[in-house]
Amino acid sequence: MSEEQLSRIGGATGARRHFRYFDYVMAAFVTMLLLSNLIGAAKLSSLGGLTFGAGILFFPVSYVLGDVLTEVYGYANARRCVWAGFFALIFMAFMSFVVVAMPASPEWGCAASADPLYQGVVAASDSGAVCQSTYVSVFGSTWRIVLASLLAFWAGEFVNAFVMAKMKLWTGGKLLWTRTIGSTVFGQAVDSAVFYPIAFLGTWTTESVFLVMITNWAMKVAWEVFLTPVTYAVVGWLKSREGVDVYDDDTDFSPFAKAKAV
Secondary structure: OOHHHOEEEEHHHHHHOOOOOHHHHHHHHHHHHHHHHHHHOOOEEEEOOEEEEHHHHOHHHHHHHHHHHHHHHOHHHHHHHHHHHHHHHHHHHHHHHHHHHOOOOOOOOOOHHHOHHHHHHHHHOOHHHHHHHHHHHHHOOOHHHHHHHHHHHHHHHHHHHHHHHHHHHHHOOOOHHHHHHHHHHHHHHHHHHHHHHHHHEOOEOHHHHHHHHHHHHHHHHHHHHHOHHHHHHHHHHHHHHHOEEEEOOOOOOOOOOOOOOO
């Protein structure tokens, strides 16, 4: 189905419309968000002399999905996904804190406790102590990083969705690439500007904070540019299946607004 054959509907109508694939896209969005923070955030990698957080390889995919959500389903539905992801992150942080804080059994065996490098430590204490220390190094986090992650995601995603929806109106639904890249430029700028100062200012040098902040922002935008053909393909496929094109010309853009019945 071409764009000319799609039925144009307003954001208020789209907010209450039942879409065939919206739930799957939202599930993918929240899943990618949680995994990027849980698995990727704790590991530093080095490639070609450049050191970066491993999560940056996959976290931008959540922004691509955010663009897809806003473009296909409208700002109001994207807002629901942002709030769902936000509360999922809160629960993940709470669960991580509780599980990490629980005392480890001395008999707890894990891969690290069998590593020959740790045999001296195991003999001096117990395998549970070794496993606990490695567990904390992966899943433990300071309150500053948790707070920074939550606020950065919330602010960055809403800016991303807002710019995406507004640019769709300004461009008349044309030039999708300008919206996906433009929204990422602003959304990731806000994300990075919130996260790095809150998480690391005072711990890292000010120069390091701004250097990493700018580098990560540039890498995320570059990822968005690289994934533009994928975004086009996914947006086109979903629109053809849903049969409508949502324009937010009657949408309340407040993050706290509720969709009204139509």
